[in-house]
Amino acid sequence: MNALPIDLDLAWESLPALFDGLMVTVFLTVLPLIIGLALAFPICFARMSSRRALALPAETFVVFFRGAPLLILLYLVYYGLGQIEALRNGPFWIVFGSPFGCAIVALSLNHAAYMVEVLRGSLLAVPHGIVEASEALGITRRNIFLWVRMPLALRYGLKAYQNEVVSFVKGTAIVSVVTITDLMAVANSIFEQTYDPFTPILCAAAFYWAFVNLIRVGFTFWGGWLNRHNAEDVAMPGPGRLALARLAGRAKVMP
Amino acid sequence: MTNLSLADLAGYLRQLGEGALITLELFFASFTLAFVLGVLIGVVTLSRNRFIRAAWRVYASVFMGVPSLLVIFLIFYGGSAMLAAVLGEFGARIDISPFGAGVAALGIVYAAYIAELVRGAIENLPKGQFEGARALAIPPLIMWGRVILPQVMRLALPGLVNVWSFMLKETPLVSLAGLQDLVAAAKIAAGATKEPFLFFVATALLFIAFSAASLWLANRLEARLDRGQRRAPVRSSAQAEA
Numbered sequence: 001m002n003a004l005p006i007d008l009d010l011a012w013e014s015l016p017a018l019f020d021g022l023m024v025t026v027f028l029t030v031l032p033l034i035i036g037l038a039l040a041f042p043i044c045f046a047r048m049s050s051r052r053a054l055a056l057p058a059e060t061f062v063v064f065f066r067g068a069p070l071l072i073l074l075y076l077v078y079y080g081l082g083q084i085e086a087l088r089n090g091p092f093w094i095v096f097g098s099p100f101g102c103a104i105v106a107l108s109l110n111h112a113a114y115m116v117e118v119l120r121g122s123l124l125a126v127p128h129g130i131v132e133a134s135e136a137l138g139i140t141r142r143n144i145f146l147w148v149r150m151p152l153a154l155r156y157g158l159k160a161y162q163n164e165v166v167s168f169v170k171g172t173a174i175v176s177v178v179t180i181t182d183l184m185a186v187a188n189s190i191f192e193q194t195y196d197p198f199t200p201i202l203c204a205a206a207f208y209w210a211f212v213n214l215i216r217v218g219f220t221f222w223g224g225w226l227n228r229h230n231a232e233d234v235a236m237p238g239p240g241r242l243a244l245a246r247l248a249g250r251a252k253v254m255p
Numbered sequence: 256m257t258n259l260s261l262a263d264l265a266g267y268l269r270q271l272g273e274g275a276l277i278t279l280e281l282f283f284a285s286f287t288l289a290f291v292l293g294v295l296i297g298v299v300t301l302s303r304n305r306f307i308r309a310a311w312r313v314y315a316s317v318f319m320g321v322p323s324l325l326v327i328f329l330i331f332y333g334g335s336a337m338l339a340a341v342l343g344e345f346g347a348r349i350d351i352s353p354f355g356a357g358v359a360a361l362g363i364v365y366a367a368y369i370a371e372l373v374r375g376a377i378e379n380l381p382k383g384q385f386e387g388a389r390a391l392a393i394p395p396l397i398m399w400g401r402v403i404l405p406q407v408m409r410l411a412l413p414g415l416v417n418v419w420s421f422m423l424k425e426t427p428l429v430s431l432a433g434l435q436d437l438v439a440a441a442k443i444a445a446g447a448t449k450e451p452f453l454f455f456v457a458t459a460l461l462f463i464a465f466s467a468a469s470l471w472l473a474n475r476l477e478a479r480l481d482r483g484q485r486r487a488p489v490r491s492s493a494q495a496e497a
Binding site: 082170171187201202204208 | 316317319320321322323324325328329332333336421423424425426427428430431438441442445446449450451452455456458459462463466467
């Protein structure tokens with residue numbers, strides 16, 4: 001055994017295959033992130049509704065798809081839904097018949113359930129007085145949501161959103177169980193061909209690490225851009241610090 | 256719709272039960288390892304030594320930046336070679352079981368998250384706690400064990416609960432390394448009976464039930480740990496960066 005556990009020649013040779021795997025992982029990250037977020041908004045409104053008939057199903061959705069391990073959700077969609085006759089003969093079989101479709105459905109539902117909680121937490125963090133003040137100014141409810149509550153909620157919830165996205169990326173590593181060749185699956189198949197336990201997996205780890213940290217850097221810039229009005233304090237303001245931060249921002253503009 | 260005989264069902268249920276026990280064992284073993292490692296690492300890396308701090312940053316960044324599944328595979332496939340490199344001839348003869356690989360991998364990964372929580376909690380403690388202990392000439396071991404860490408646990412509890420429930424949802428990953436746990440048993444039963452929907456939903460509900468039960472316990476524990484506080488302090492944002 002040589003000193004370095006990595007076989008550089010093998011690493012160089014397997015780079016293109018690993019890169020293709022990374023592209024699959026990126027694809028399986030981006031699409032469910034979009035679908036999950038789109039699903040999360042209506043479910044979050046239902047969850048926050050005062051009508052039990054709306055709130056209860058939404059809550060059940062969140063408890064189930066957040067509480068169940070992603071691996072089981074994936075099995076459930078991939079193996080379980082095929083059992084339903086109507087679905088097998090219906091038009092949606094294009095989605096549920098392919099491993100990609102199943103993975104995207106399972107990942108999206110899981111992400112949506114997490115995002116409902118992130119959204120709800122961020123929306124609840126918006127001080128009520130601000131909403132009341134907007135109502136007193138005669139701003140329509142839609143505009144209050146779009147231009148007052150959401151911009152503030154985004155700032156409060158950005159850190160939680162980042163955590164969810166990062167853990168989601170890492171969660172996609174299981175899609176190889178439904179025959180998708182993502183980054184993890186490529187590394188595994190190289191291991192099975194060469195019996196080198198370190199090179200392919202450590203290379204895949206480097207790719208994952210780079211992808212995850214790219215997302216972290218992106219969120220940091222996003223957070224900085226959202227808080228550009230108080231450039232000295234780039235960190236996300238907590239609900240309590242916000243008023244102070246805004247005062248500080250004004251003090252700089254006034255003179 | 257179901258075409259299972261009662262005897263068959265009882266057999267599969269027994270298998271699921273055995274699998275659930277293995278999943279629980281795996282979970283408790285890895286959480287204990289992660290907790291002990293995490294507290295140790297959290298305390299040690301508060302040192303001012305530049306190398307220790309750099310090592311902590313590398314460790315945290317690596318294990319928070321790669322999927323747990325990858326770490327499980329790395330230890331399962333490469334564990335023997337790693338042990339051989341460290342222990343020499345003796346280590347090469349140790350076979351890595353899926354269970355051992357799972358405990359080691361989940362323990363190492365989640366120790367990073369727990370260490371981060373513990374570090375945050377220690378830094379949030381008033382300086383006077385350390386100064387007071389020193390002024391009373393309390394030996395360091397007793398200071399950490401009886402003064403600092405009990406308060407740290409109170410501050411870190413919400414984050415620890417997060418790590419706990421997140422880790423629970425990652426334990427099924429070890430079945431991909433060949434462990435015959437709850438999820439593996441459910442998959443076998445689903446394939447053999449052609450009733451995947453039933454078995455996977457039942458498995459999911461088991462996880463949710465366990466998670467709910469432990470959340471209830473955590474709330475009780477939190478109330479107990481907070482009994483010395485006049486009112487619940489504002490929770491610092493100590494959520495695990497999962």
